[in-house]
Amino acid sequence: FRKTHLSGFFSAGIHSKLTKDGSLIFQSKSTDIHQNLALEDWIETNVDLTNRRLFLLWRSHAAVVIGRHQNPWAECDLGAMWRAGVPLARRRSGGGTVYHDMGNLNLTFFSCRKLYDRQRNLKVVTEALRRARPELDVRATERLDIVLNGKYKISGSASRLSRKASYHHCTLLHSADGSALQSVLRPSTPGIHSNATPSVVSSVTNLTDHAPSLTWEELTQALSNLSYAPYFGLSSPLSLLDPSDESLFPGIGCMASELRSWDWTFGKTPKFTIETELSLSDDLTLEHTTAQLHIELKNGLISSIVITVQDQWLQQTLINELCDVLTGERFCPHRVAAAVSTLIKSEQDETQRRLHKLSNTVISVMG
Amino acid sequence: MLSRSRCLTRNLGRSLSVIRQGNKVFSRQATAALSTSHGVIYNKSLNSQPRSSVFQIQYFRTSAAYRDDVVTVKTPAFAESVTEGDVRWEKAVGDTVTEDEVVCEIETDKTSVQVPSPAAGVIEELLVPDGGKVEGGTPLFKLRKGAGAPKAAEAPKVEAPPTASPPPPPSPTSPPPSIVGPIPTTMPPVPPVPAHAMAAKPVSAIKPTPAPAAPVAQTEGVVKGARTESRVKMNRMRLRIAQRLKEAQNTCAMLTTFNEVDMSNISEMRKSYKDAFLKKHNIKLGFMSAFVKAAAYALSDQPAVNAVIDDTTKEIVYRDYVDISVAVATPKGLVVPVIRNVEGMNFADIEKAINLLGEKARKNELAVEDMDGGTFTISNGGVFGSMFGTPIINPPQSAILGMHGIFDRPVAIGGKVEIRPMMYVALTYDHRLIDGREAVTFLRKIKSVVEDPRVLLLDM
Numbered sequence: 001f002r003k004t005h006l007s008g009f010f011s012a013g014i015h016s017k018l019t020k021d022g023s024l025i026f027q028s029k030s031t032d033i034h035q036n037l038a039l040e041d042w043i044e045t046n047v048d049l050t051n052r053r054l055f056l057l058w059r060s061h062a063a064v065v066i067g068r069h070q071n072p073w074a075e076c077d078l079g080a081m082w083r084a085g086v087p088l089a090r091r092r093s094g095g096g097t098v099y100h101d102m103g104n105l106n107l108t109f110f111s112c113r114k115l116y117d118r119q120r121n122l123k124v125v126t127e128a129l130r131r132a133r134p135e136l137d138v139r140a141t142e143r144l145d146i147v148l149n150g151k152y153k154i155s156g157s158a159s160r161l162s163r164k165a166s167y168h169h170c171t172l173l174h175s176a177d178g179s180a181l182q183s184v185l186r187p188s189t190p191g192i193h194s195n196a197t198p199s200v201v202s203s204v205t206n207l208t209d210h211a212p213s214l215t216w217e218e219l220t221q222a223l224s225n226l227s228y229a230p231y232f233g234l235s236s237p238l239s240l241l242d243p244s245d246e247s248l249f250p251g252i253g254c255m256a257s258e259l260r261s262w263d264w265t266f267g268k269t270p271k272f273t274i275e276t277e278l279s280l281s282d283d284l285t286l287e288h289t290t291a292q293l294h295i296e297l298k299n300g301l302i303s304s305i306v307i308t309v310q311d312q313w314l315q316q317t318l319i320n321e322l323c324d325v326l327t328g329e330r331f332c333p334h335r336v337a338a339a340v341s342t343l344i345k346s347e348q349d350e351t352q353r354r355l356h357k358l359s360n361t362v363i364s365v366m367g
Numbered sequence: 368m369l370s371r372s373r374c375l376t377r378n379l380g381r382s383l384s385v386i387r388q389g390n391k392v393f394s395r396q397a398t399a400a401l402s403t404s405h406g407v408i409y410n411k412s413l414n415s416q417p418r419s420s421v422f423q424i425q426y427f428r429t430s431a432a433y434r435d436d437v438v439t440v441k442t443p444a445f446a447e448s449v450t451e452g453d454v455r456w457e458k459a460v461g462d463t464v465t466e467d468e469v470v471c472e473i474e475t476d477k478t479s480v481q482v483p484s485p486a487a488g489v490i491e492e493l494l495v496p497d498g499g500k501v502e503g504g505t506p507l508f509k510l511r512k513g514a515g516a517p518k519a520a521e522a523p524k525v526e527a528p529p530t531a532s533p534p535p536p537p538s539p540t541s542p543p544p545s546i547v548g549p550i551p552t553t554m555p556p557v558p559p560v561p562a563h564a565m566a567a568k569p570v571s572a573i574k575p576t577p578a579p580a581a582p583v584a585q586t587e588g589v590v591k592g593a594r595t596e597s598r599v600k601m602n603r604m605r606l607r608i609a610q611r612l613k614e615a616q617n618t619c620a621m622l623t624t625f626n627e628v629d630m631s632n633i634s635e636m637r638k639s640y641k642d643a644f645l646k647k648h649n650i651k652l653g654f655m656s657a658f659v660k661a662a663a664y665a666l667s668d669q670p671a672v673n674a675v676i677d678d679t680t681k682e683i684v685y686r687d688y689v690d691i692s693v694a695v696a697t698p699k700g701l702v703v704p705v706i707r708n709v710e711g712m713n714f715a716d717i718e719k720a721i722n723l724l725g726e727k728a729r730k731n732e733l734a735v736e737d738m739d740g741g742t743f744t745i746s747n748g749g750v751f752g753s754m755f756g757t758p759i760i761n762p763p764q765s766a767i768l769g770m771h772g773i774f775d776r777p778v779a780i781g782g783k784v785e786i787r788p789m790m791y792v793a794l795t796y797d798h799r800l801i802d803g804r805e806a807v808t809f810l811r812k813i814k815s816v817v818e819d820p821r822v823l824l825l826d827m
């Protein structure tokens with residue numbers, strides 16, 4: 001990030017919105033996950049939060065968001081996501097994996113480090129919900145989740161503490177697509193051994209499953225109407241922000257592209273290994289065998305790969321060549337396919353067939 | 368050499384004036400500068416200094432050049448009575464950091480906390496492994512304070528000049544074209560499959576493809592006149608490509624026939640229809656589709672060019688389908704995405720197929736199958752400005768069409784000289800299978816289709 005000076009960069013637009021003391025409530029116009037995450041980062045980096053609290057509401061089209069130190073291959077099914085056109089984003093705060101869509105409301109509480117208090121923030125949410133629907137039993141847990149009726153999770157939290165500022169954001173399941181959620185939030189491939197932050201799986205439910213009459217507008221209204229919340233001061237009107245407006249948020253485009261880059265999304269994965277067994281069969285002769293696959297990955301790149309095939313199904317020297325070609329590549333099916341195609345082309349008949357089969361099987365491990 | 372001494376004298380002037388001021392800190396660092404520089408120039412000047420300064424210099428000359436403090440940075444206290452977290456390293460041992468730069472992040476209870484460096488320096492040791500657990504107060508890492516790289520604002524940058532060989536540039540930029548030939552090193556990782564002229568190159572051009580940019584960049588960094596060599600081992604992929612190309616050359620009786628194509632009609636057709644085409648099909652109309660279609664038409668007409676010799680069984684394999692590979696250069700080598708069954712496609716279908724391949728590549732769905740096989744290859748050297756050249760056959764095929772650049776040339780039309788946009792095309796073929804007459808007829812057919820697409824309608 002580039003630290004920018006407050007005075008130099010605030011345009012008249014934002015400045016006039018900032019009241020002298022107390023809070024500011026914003027809603028993002030964007031439904032692009034990377035733009036919204038970049039907006040959070042921009043506010044945290046560029047706004048002087050010493051005497052201010054900011055509250056941001058936003059939502060995005062279908063996307064999977066993993067925590068800063070998580071392993072995407074372990075947390076979500078990348079192949080399923082690619083087929084469904086669901087993008088992956090890595091946020092800068094810690095915590096676990098969430099599924100975002102237009103039925104999932106996101107709330108971000110910005111404050112300086114001294115005033116960082118997540119339980120207080122969640123209280124704002126639970127009180128707003130209780131006001132809107134007093135019959136719902138919503139409670140914040142010690143783990144900073146919000147549970148409905150004592151057992152279903154409707155909100156999870158994550159936060160980030162930087163040198164001066166902090167933010168705490170949480171989700172709120174209003175009417176998310178439950179089946180889509182379940183289909184993508186599973187590992188891409190078996191056999192992953194990693195010390196990345198794991199997600200804690202919980203049963204979830206939507207607010208609308210228990211209070212069908214609660215509309216999106218009513219929910220956002222209840223949350224932004226914080227006049228009753230003593231720690232938020234006077235209520236201020238909900239302002240709409242456009243995160244794609246570079247004049248209001250100079251440098252935000254750059255932040256968004258960094259978040260979209262492969263090096264951030266996948267390259268920031270902590271070191272991990274994959275240890276699994278492959279089942280191989282020759283398409284023509286139907287000769288069957290198994291192989292042991294051991295891959296070590298660092299920064300999303302294959303740092304070492306060892307394949308041991310049983311029964312002399314394929315020459316070991318050729319297998320080693322395949323491993324050589326794959327070493328140093330991104331753990332990404334496309335890149336790998338380009339690399340191996342030349343190797344395969346130079347073989348013939350049975351060797352080619354089997355090598356092709358082995359490559360495809362290895363590639364399928366990548367999600 | 369001149370610039371070096373100029374720099375030194377400038378620094379010397381600065382350090383001398385600083386010594387005169389008598390400021391201890393500055394003089395210590397200035398002395399550091401003096402002590403690491405060449406002795407000759409300074410000795411003379413030193414003698415001319417007032418005695419007090421000379422004493423100061425003599426006193427400090429024996430001390431170390433830089434302040435050598437090593438601090439141990441501890442885990443900051445966590446917020447909200449959280450007790451422990453996991454460390455995730457951003458920097459490694461040996462990395463230089465500035466004050467306040469993030470060295471690691473600690474993840475505690477779904478919160479990611481940044482740990483900045485207390486001062487500028489070099490990371491000496493990481494005391495906790497990546498992912499290890501820490502509590503508030505646990506020692507995290509050791510930082511050696513002071514400038515690891517010339518970053519101290521006060522001391523003049525005298526570390527750089529005295530070193531005989533300047534360090535290689537921190538970020539090797541792409542080497543100049545003169546060294547590596549017309550291969551754009553900024554090629555995107557995905558084989559770019561635009562609707563118009565493909566960013567491809569003839570297989571023959573693979574050989575000068577740069578090995579990793581590093582060794583070339585190193586030659587950039589070395590001072591002019593230093594005649595060093597650097598040896599890079601050929602990687603397996605390159606060895607294999609080299610082997611295959613030589614095998615192809617040894618088995619095939621390769622030769623090339625040329626022709627030139629008048630691009631005026633096709634350019635004009637493209638100009639007239641490109642907007643309407645974009646509107647209807649939602650993709651751009653390029654030149655590639657014309658050549659692909661022309662090749663498919665000619666291949667159906669001359670089946671020998673679409674066939675291949677099977678050396679093991681000594682048979683000629685004729686194929687009734689036409690799969691055209693378009694050669695594309697990627698950082699990892701040549702890939703040849705294939706358009707299948709081109710014989711039944713029209714221009715719009717071909718453009719869509721090319722577009723689809725590009726989409727698949729972008730969405731990471733391109734499989735090994737998509738990039739292999741093919742009965743004929745087209746390669747476009749024209750994108751790089753090539754005028755004329757001999758492509759090399761991509762085994763196990765029998766022929767390859769090379770497209771070159773379109774240049775305005777004076778040609779004789781009806782007894783008069785006119786300027787027309789002309790392109791040279793080359794067909795390299797396996798003479799064991801295809802004889803001269805067939806090859807020339809084939810190429811002429813491609814020429815006639817591209818020069819006048821109506822030939823396709825009339826089946827001429």
